[in-house]
Amino acid sequence: MVIREIQQFSEVRTRARAYLCYLFTRNIPNRMPEPNLDVISASLDKIVHEVEEFEALYLLDNKGDQVINNITDDPHRKGGLGQNRSGKSYYYRAVREKRCVLSDPYPSTLTNDLTVTASYPIYDEQGILKFIACIDVSLEHILKIAHPSSLQSVFGKSSQVIYTVFSLCLLAIALLLLFNGMRSLFMHGFEFNLLDIKAMFESTILVTLSLAIFDLVKTIFEEEVLGRNEKDEGGGMHKTMVRFLGSIIIALAIEALMLVFKFAIIDAAHILYAVYLLGGVTFLLFGLAFYLKSIPQKRDS
Incomplete structure (x- = not known):
């Protein structure tokens, strides 16, 4: 998902920049x-063998004009001289x-996928800008x-699938x-005068529980699958x-x-069980009130 990938990029951006800039500083004098243009071009060729997957390497002059064709393994991506x-x-x-x-992600003109570009300014001994070396790498x-381990990436994709399955199961429920x-509500069609109080209560309970579970599914799917983590003051979760x-x-009440x-x-003798249930609802209300009160305290600490 694009949103999740952009969020992950914001988390690993520092490591990604450090890695790509290290390649530049180690290979380009x-x-x-x-x-010398030839020396710098040869240095860019060295970087090609150190980065497994990249879209293009190229060199700009101090005015932003591209002075060499794209260095790439894909013949369809060559060119670019003079742009x-x-x-x-x-x-x-x-x-x-x-x-x-390191740039922000943007749609690549070569692949139409989200891409980031690392650019490295090259100066002469007097500190005058001569060239800027650039490398395009897909966001994926x-x-x-930059990820700490490939296992974490695999686990992230697996967790998306698992959360999707659980979301679908809860949605079905x-x-x-x-x-x-x-x-239960339309068991007699539109003849609502035939409905008894018990059927109306049961229908209300079932619809209320359905709404609660659907709301839970919506949050799980948006945050864990789509990656839309809310950052507002209230907090989505x-x-x-x-x-x-x-x-x-509400359903229990x-x-x-x-x-x-x-x-x-x-049977008035069993009314005590209803009182117990009302007591449980009261405790839940107190628990919910305590939860609401504790949220700002946790965030301020």
């Missing part, structure tokens, strides 16, 4: 008396910051390079609860927990109320 890239962020940031920089591959709730617990409390009416009419 800087502060030479007269930087002006002075408007690209990887050019003017390297000029302005006077150091090796830069994540593999929510839909079944909704179906049974609606079936906290909101979901409150809604989920609130729905459970309705069930307790239904039992009170049932035992009051049929």
Whole structure:
């Protein structure tokens, strides 16, 4: 997922920049008396053998014009000589910051995939900018390079599949609860005068539980599969927990109320069980209130 990959890139950006800039500084001589285009091109060829997957290596002059064709294994990506890239962020940031920089992800003109570019300014011995060496690497591959281990990447993809399966299972349960709730409500068609209180209560409980589970599925799928982690003050997971617990409390309160009416009419001796259930609902309300109160304290600490 693109959103998840961009979030992962923001986490490993420092390591990715350090790695690519290390390749530049180790292979390309800087502060030479007269930087030679042939020497720098040969140095770029060395980098080709150290990076397993890259889109292109190329060299810009101090005005942003490309002075060599793209160095790449794909013949369809060769070319580029004479193109002006002075408007690209990887050019003017390297000029302005006077150091090796790594761009934000952007759609590549070579592959149409998200790509990042590392650019390395090359100066002469007097500190005058002569060239800027650039390397384009796909976002997917830069994540593999900068990730702590390939196992973590594999586990991340596996967890996405697992969370997707669990989300689908919970969604199926929510839909079944909704179906049974609606079936209980429309068991007599649109002749609502034939409905008794018990059927209405049961339908309300089933629909409420269905809504609570669906809300939980929505949060799990968005955060764990799509990677849309909310950063707002309320917190996506906290909101979901409150809604989920609130729905459970409502369902239990309705069930307790239904039992009170049932035992009051049929068997008053068992009404104590309904009171116990109401007590449990009360404890849940206190627990929810404590949870809501503790959230700001945890964030401030």
